[in-house]
Amino acid sequence: MPAVSMTVNGKSVAGDVEARTLLVQFLRENLRLTGTHVGCDTSQCGCCVVHVDGIAAKSCTLLALQCEGAKITTIEGLAEPNGPLHPMQEAFREHHGLQCGFCTPGMIMSALDIVRRHGHELDERTIREQLDGNLCRCTGYHNIVKAIGAGARAMVKSGAPRQAAE
Amino acid sequence: MNATGIGAAVRRKEDFRFVTGNGQYTDDVTRPGVTRAVFVRSPHARAKVRGIDISVARTMPGVAAVLTGAELTGDKIGNLICGWMIHSKDGSPMKMAPHPALASGTVNYVGDAVAVVIADTLAQGRDAAEKVKVDYEVLPAVTDPAEAKSGPQIHEVAPKNIIYEWSLGDQKAVDAAFASAKHVTRLDIINNRLAPNAIEPRAALAEYDAGTDQLTLWNTTQNPHVSRLVIAAFVGMAPEHKLRVIAPDVGGGFGSKIFIYPEEVVCLWAARKVHRPVKWVAERSESFLTDAHGRDHVTHAELALDGNGKIVALRAKTIANLGAYMSTFSSSVPTYLYGTLLSGQYDIPHIYCEVDAVYTNTVPVDAYRGAGRPEATFVVERLVEVAARQMGIESPEIRKRNFIKAFPHQTPVIMAYDAGDYHASLRQAVEFADVKGFNKRKRESARNGKLRGLGFSTYIEACGIAPSQAVGSLGCGVGLWESAEVRVNPTGSVEVLTGTHAHGQGHETTFAQLVSERLGIPFENVSIVHGDTDKVQFGMGTYGSRSGAVGMSAVVKALDKIEAKAKKVAAYMLEAAEGDIEFKDGKFTVAGTDKSAPWGDVALNAYIAHKFAGADLEPGLKETSFYDPTNFTFPAGCHICEVEVDTETGKTEIVNWTAVDDFGTVVNPMIVEGQVHGGIAQGVGQALLEGVVYNKDGQLVTGSFMDYTMPRAHDLPLFHLGLTETKSPSNPLGIKGCGEAGAIAAPAAVINAITDAIGTEELSMPATAQAVWSALKRAHGVRQAA
Numbered sequence: 001m002p003a004v005s006m007t008v009n010g011k012s013v014a015g016d017v018e019a020r021t022l023l024v025q026f027l028r029e030n031l032r033l034t035g036t037h038v039g040c041d042t043s044q045c046g047c048c049v050v051h052v053d054g055i056a057a058k059s060c061t062l063l064a065l066q067c068e069g070a071k072i073t074t075i076e077g078l079a080e081p082n083g084p085l086h087p088m089q090e091a092f093r094e095h096h097g098l099q100c101g102f103c104t105p106g107m108i109m110s111a112l113d114i115v116r117r118h119g120h121e122l123d124e125r126t127i128r129e130q131l132d133g134n135l136c137r138c139t140g141y142h143n144i145v146k147a148i149g150a151g152a153r154a155m156v157k158s159g160a161p162r163q164a165a166e
Numbered sequence: 167m168n169a170t171g172i173g174a175a176v177r178r179k180e181d182f183r184f185v186t187g188n189g190q191y192t193d194d195v196t197r198p199g200v201t202r203a204v205f206v207r208s209p210h211a212r213a214k215v216r217g218i219d220i221s222v223a224r225t226m227p228g229v230a231a232v233l234t235g236a237e238l239t240g241d242k243i244g245n246l247i248c249g250w251m252i253h254s255k256d257g258s259p260m261k262m263a264p265h266p267a268l269a270s271g272t273v274n275y276v277g278d279a280v281a282v283v284i285a286d287t288l289a290q291g292r293d294a295a296e297k298v299k300v301d302y303e304v305l306p307a308v309t310d311p312a313e314a315k316s317g318p319q320i321h322e323v324a325p326k327n328i329i330y331e332w333s334l335g336d337q338k339a340v341d342a343a344f345a346s347a348k349h350v351t352r353l354d355i356i357n358n359r360l361a362p363n364a365i366e367p368r369a370a371l372a373e374y375d376a377g378t379d380q381l382t383l384w385n386t387t388q389n390p391h392v393s394r395l396v397i398a399a400f401v402g403m404a405p406e407h408k409l410r411v412i413a414p415d416v417g418g419g420f421g422s423k424i425f426i427y428p429e430e431v432v433c434l435w436a437a438r439k440v441h442r443p444v445k446w447v448a449e450r451s452e453s454f455l456t457d458a459h460g461r462d463h464v465t466h467a468e469l470a471l472d473g474n475g476k477i478v479a480l481r482a483k484t485i486a487n488l489g490a491y492m493s494t495f496s497s498s499v500p501t502y503l504y505g506t507l508l509s510g511q512y513d514i515p516h517i518y519c520e521v522d523a524v525y526t527n528t529v530p531v532d533a534y535r536g537a538g539r540p541e542a543t544f545v546v547e548r549l550v551e552v553a554a555r556q557m558g559i560e561s562p563e564i565r566k567r568n569f570i571k572a573f574p575h576q577t578p579v580i581m582a583y584d585a586g587d588y589h590a591s592l593r594q595a596v597e598f599a600d601v602k603g604f605n606k607r608k609r610e611s612a613r614n615g616k617l618r619g620l621g622f623s624t625y626i627e628a629c630g631i632a633p634s635q636a637v638g639s640l641g642c643g644v645g646l647w648e649s650a651e652v653r654v655n656p657t658g659s660v661e662v663l664t665g666t667h668a669h670g671q672g673h674e675t676t677f678a679q680l681v682s683e684r685l686g687i688p689f690e691n692v693s694i695v696h697g698d699t700d701k702v703q704f705g706m707g708t709y710g711s712r713s714g715a716v717g718m719s720a721v722v723k724a725l726d727k728i729e730a731k732a733k734k735v736a737a738y739m740l741e742a743a744e745g746d747i748e749f750k751d752g753k754f755t756v757a758g759t760d761k762s763a764p765w766g767d768v769a770l771n772a773y774i775a776h777k778f779a780g781a782d783l784e785p786g787l788k789e790t791s792f793y794d795p796t797n798f799t800f801p802a803g804c805h806i807c808e809v810e811v812d813t814e815t816g817k818t819e820i821v822n823w824t825a826v827d828d829f830g831t832v833v834n835p836m837i838v839e840g841q842v843h844g845g846i847a848q849g850v851g852q853a854l855l856e857g858v859v860y861n862k863d864g865q866l867v868t869g870s871f872m873d874y875t876m877p878r879a880h881d882l883p884l885f886h887l888g889l890t891e892t893k894s895p896s897n898p899l900g901i902k903g904c905g906e907a908g909a910i911a912a913p914a915a916v917i918n919a920i921t922d923a924i925g926t927e928e929l930s931m932p933a934t935a936q937a938v939w940s941a942l943k944r945a946h947g948v949r950q951a952a
Contacts, residue, residue: 037193044870075186099418102366131879137876138840142843
């Protein structure tokens with residue numbers, strides 16, 4: 001089996017994987033980073049969004065081998081263990097932007113990418129259009145839209161980088 | 167109200183783990199030596215299985231076993247069952263066909279499993295599954311419920327594919343009222359078939375411990391105890407005490423995770439056969455094929471009114487598609503959860519309803535958010551709206567003329583509404599939605615070449631499911647009470663074990679709010695435990711907006727017992743008579759003195775038992791209760807949807823949504839609003855976007871998120887919500903429940919709005935751009951439409 005190595009949440013990781021192994025499988029099964037979820041098989045739901053070299057990507061649509069040498073950030077990499085939440089995580093909590101929590105990691109990773117591309121002052125329409133690749137069945141998106149707007153603004157105050165920690 | 171008590175918008179305890187990726191969903195659980203199950207599923211809607219050749223598959227790399235339906239039958243694994251008996255008009259029982267977890271003789275829908283591969287890895291399992299050769303003799307199929315009776319007979323037990331022909335109400339009285347009515351409104355309605363699509367796909371992980379002969383199942387279920395009961399008592403997998411069912415974090419349910427499915431049965435069976443843990447996780451395409459779908463009614467409905475727009479009678483004839491097999495609670499959905507709600511918020515003297523439930527070659531249909539009540543509301547609210555338009559009465563006015571005003575109110579269809587104020591929610595919604603200013607907005611839209619419409623939906627639901635004796639008399643196989651155990655630890659912290667289950671509803675927060683308020687202890691010192699049959703005594707799970715009304719009532723009852731016992735302990739500590747002990751804000755005091763003991767000291771003394779002899783009072787502070795409600799609860803409200811329709815494309819935009827609901831007591835308004843948002847989104851999805859399509863051959867055309875349109879963020883507006891409150895008199899907290907309201911109210915509001923805009927009632931759900939454009943074209947011709 002081919003070997004692959006990459007940096008995930010700031011740590012160097014390596015493993016031998018079947019060539020057909022998806023990035024999401026490598027993260028979930030080899031590294032046991034189970035915060036990244038799989039909600040569909042057609043790259044529609046966005047539960048599996050991670051950052052690859054600072055850009056949001058659906059980890060169900062990348063082979064692990066394609067990410068050789070890449071810097072990956074997953075939901076687990078946004079806040080230090082036992083440290084404060086990232087402002088976007090905090091905004092989802094504060095604004096009740098989640099119910100069952102399954103789509104949430106992907107939503108938060110996509111939200112950060114929206115901030116990277118569109119800045120910290122996001123209007124409702126921009127957020128809604130930019131969430132095209134993330135499905136939620138619980139919230140009706142109402143509070144997710146509010147959370148992302150608030151989280152984006154809070155990131156300025158907290159000095160959190162637009163791009164998640166790499 | 168304390169800051170974390172009842173009524174406070176407390177932020178959720180569970181969110182820390184979810185926003186950091188530390189949730190533990192079934193697929194996140196793993197066990198040493200775990201294998202993966204991959205199912206071999208029928209590509210045909212109906213076929214004879216002439217043979218299954220597993221000879222190649224079983225020799226493939228990593229394959230531990232290839233198991234078939236014949237082997238399942240050979241091992242005497244029983245069938246899945248439907249737990250609610252419905253009798254037909256003629257008194258005959260419903261025709262429940264055998265539903266094996268793996269089909270052997272015939273397959274009856276696309277996705278019906280015939281074999282399973284157990285392999286070391288998922289990839290190896292998939293490779294081997296492709297090598298299982300099934301010899302099918304394809305048979306003609308039927309998928310349309312309206313054609314089921316004349317289609318090929320699917321099950322030997324059910325001639326003409328009829329499961330039951332049920333009726334409710336007084337047909338003669340209804341016919342007489344229609345005969346003398348001044349006005350009759352008639353509608354043909356298709357309540358479109360929906361895929362529930364919880365974002366977490368269903369999953370199961372089964373493990374067998376040969377040393378103790380114990381089976382453990384981690385499962386995406388809304389009701390672990392019911393699952394264990396059915397798998398033990400009916401499927402016969404293992405005795406109940408040798409089977410543990412754990413529902414860890416569950417990523418949404420909406421009804422679809424109530425039911426006991428073939429996959430968990432097969433995983434348990436296979437785990438015992440291969441002596442290794444077996445995990446199955448649905449791919450989304452498998453979810454579309456195998457999760458129980460919702461709705462799928464074909465209805466002809468009629469409303470009779472007098473000259474003043476007062477309703478004198480309603481009748482409905484519905485064909486309900488239950489799919490290829492009867493799922494766990496499927497029989498109850500188009501009967502006692504549908505016919506009983508046909509009175510809506512209105513004082514209707516006479517109602518008659520007939521429901522024919524049929525088999526078709528489609529995946530089973532069962533409860534989906536609202537379950538029967540959205541279908542009933544759609545019938546009632548469309549009839550009332552169309553009648554108003556035909557008679558030239560304003561939408562709010564016809565409703566006011568017919569609202570029930572006095573409670574309790576006995577409807578002609580079983581339900582006894584116990585409390586409500588329908589005028590109040592309508593009045594507030596009309597104000598919030600600025601109905602007065604609508605005509606001005608409509609003219610502005612017209613100047614931009616758009617049609618604007620306003621749609622009302624004054625809905626009711628019966629939830630807080632349910633009084634056991636009542637549902638028992640209607641055919642339910644179980645009691646629908648709920649249990650709670652309150653464990654006070656020696657240090658005064660509290661664990662509440664509840665038989666309800668949360669899969670997004672936030673029980674860890676709301677149940678803790680109740681305890682915090684009642685015992686006067688910090689919210690942080692309360693933990694809620696659910697979802698594990700080895701921990702929780704028993705429980706019926708979560709569906710039908712029952713967790714607050716029934717589950718929290720059980721907690722109240724247990725807390726009453728805790729307080730009573732703690733007072734006895736405090737009496738010994740304070741050397742006072744038990745009757746003189748008062749408990750308030752976490753402190754026990756002797757009435758009229760300054761002697762007191764804080765909560766923590768009393769908890770400790772209950773356990774160290776130094777101040778009393780065990781013969782006088784048992785040590786410890788732990789109480790259990792089982793609470794059976796006295797009635798359903800009846801949340802109700804008014805939703806108003808305002809739309810703008812682009813006449814050139816037919817695209818509908820929801821420009822405003824107002825919802826004013828009466829849920830009785832609200833424990834956490836933030837969580838309640840979230841439930842309403844989500845419910846509306848699912849209702850809007852049904853009205854505008856979603857629809858399961860099977861073609862004539864029984865192939866599922868809408869089998870992925872690329873073909874089945876889920877509501878996305880840009881399909882929905884911000885929602886404007888309001889609350890009115892009449893407390894439920896049927897439970898100690900006055901809670902009515904909020905989980906389904908949005909999904910029940912929304913479809914009628916949307917369709918009433920669009921039909922108001924486009925000036926024709928000939929519009930089916932989903933009202934896609936194409937459907938609306940076609941309706942405009944049919945009604946007005948291309949030129950007028952543009």
